Amino acid sequence: MKIGGKFKVIMLSMVLAVSSLYVMPIQFSQTIVAQAKGDQGEAAFDQKIISRISAERIYEDVHYLSETIGPRVAGTEEEKFTANYIKERLLSYGYEVEVQDFNIPDLKVGHLQTDNGDEVLVNIPSGSAATTEEGLTAELYDAGLGYPTDFTEDAAGKIALISRGELTFQVKVENAIAAGSAGVLIYNNIDQAGPLNPSITNSPLPVGGITKVSGEALLEDVASRNGTVTLKVNSISNATSQNIIAKRAPNKGGNHDILHVSAHYDSVPFAPGASDNASGTAVALEMARVLKSYPIEKELRFAFVGAEEIGLVGSHYYVSQLTEDEIDRSIANFNMDMVGTSWENATAIFMNTVDGQANIVSETAVATAERIGTPSELVLYQRGSSDHVSFHDAGIAAVNFIRREPRTANLEPYYHTPLDTIEHISEERLKEAGDLVGASVYSLIRKN
Secondary structure, rough: OOOOOOOHHHHHHHHHHHOOOOOOOOOOOOEOOOOOOOHHHHHHHHHHOOOOOOHHHHHHHHHHHHHHOOOOOOOOHHHHHHHHHHHHHHHHOOOEEEEEEEOOEEEEEEEEEEOOOOOOOOOOOOOOOOOOOEEEEEEEEEEEOOOOOHOOHHOOOOOOEEEEEOOOHHHHHHHHHHOOOOOOEEEEEOOOOOOOOOOOOOOOOOEEEEOOHHHHHHHHHHHHOEEEEEEEEEOOOOEEEEEEEEEEEOOOOOOOEEEEEEOOOOOOOOOOOHHHHHHHHHHHHHHHHHHHOOOOOEEEEEEEEEEOOOOOOOHHHHHHHHOHHHHHEEEEEEOOOOOEEEOOOOOOOEEEOOOOOOOHHHHHHHHHHHHOOOOOOEEEEOOOOHHHHHHHHOOEEEEEEEHHHHHHOOOHHHHOOOOOOOEEOOHHHHHHHHHHHHHHHHHHHEEE
């Protein structure tokens, strides 16, 4: 992706502004102070995992997923390529592998470029019209807040550039249609990292959402000189995504307890997704390699799920396909999302639970952290917004492991932006996540 001129400044502004985006009232259930005293026997089992978890292997997978494949948007060929990559790796480890295909909502994807070659991040709402393959090239019209009085005859045939605020997105678009505009771009009125995602229905015009800084830059640098932009909107209909499931059961007996390890491998548009979530995917792949042959007394399942970014669709489908018996036998879900960021403020590993309460997953992780000397603070926190929600809703104890800033619970500033690249990944933190979650999982499934 080419990002030049003023839009380099836009990207930097997004990063600087994002620190205010993720501040939330802190409602920590508790800050964990690990107190469990593991004996030498437990420590020896931990070392069987830790000694084999390779930071280099994990980092190489993150690099491949984010830098070679790049953005892995649900329903795209890149997401399907990633799924096959994961499947082949798991088969090479000797797992029984199942591919679960499922339908996803129709998608609209877009591209916005100025006449001097600068690319602008744009979100396309599902209600937008598609363009031709060549896209819509037109001048911009400053339509203010999108009131009828903000439009003149000069708006006809141009792309209306409208600020968020006061009117609904739908009304803004309808007013642009009435004025004869050829398309609509709505820019945010607050600083946020990613482009605005306006919610509209059934527009005959192509519509896109952009950031505040992008909108202001387009007004200053393009509209002011009667320049043009090209907006392309493609529709992806009858799209599917897929989950890749690896299973390993004990050699003897049946009806074993089941432990699920999950991570989503898709990303949002434009974002290479190194942290979100090539990091969790790569750690889970390394855990699968290490745990492929040790004796176990519980069934182990790795669920690499697609379409998380469009509403936890993959994990919801995975859990919906479990039988009532399988759910009853499911004791835990360890979910990993954004576990490898190098952002210096993300010094804590948050253990997010939907209800904010400790469970077998968080308690096991605390005990493991004490035994192995996990350097980061563990924080139990009430939060959904990842695939652990699907397991929790089915009555399965679940935790999402994710790195955040302990004081504010902020996520890294590269979240959901093109700056989510390998440059901002820490090998040490990838290894730390693999050690903590890997040893915790093994402590629950191993054969005594």
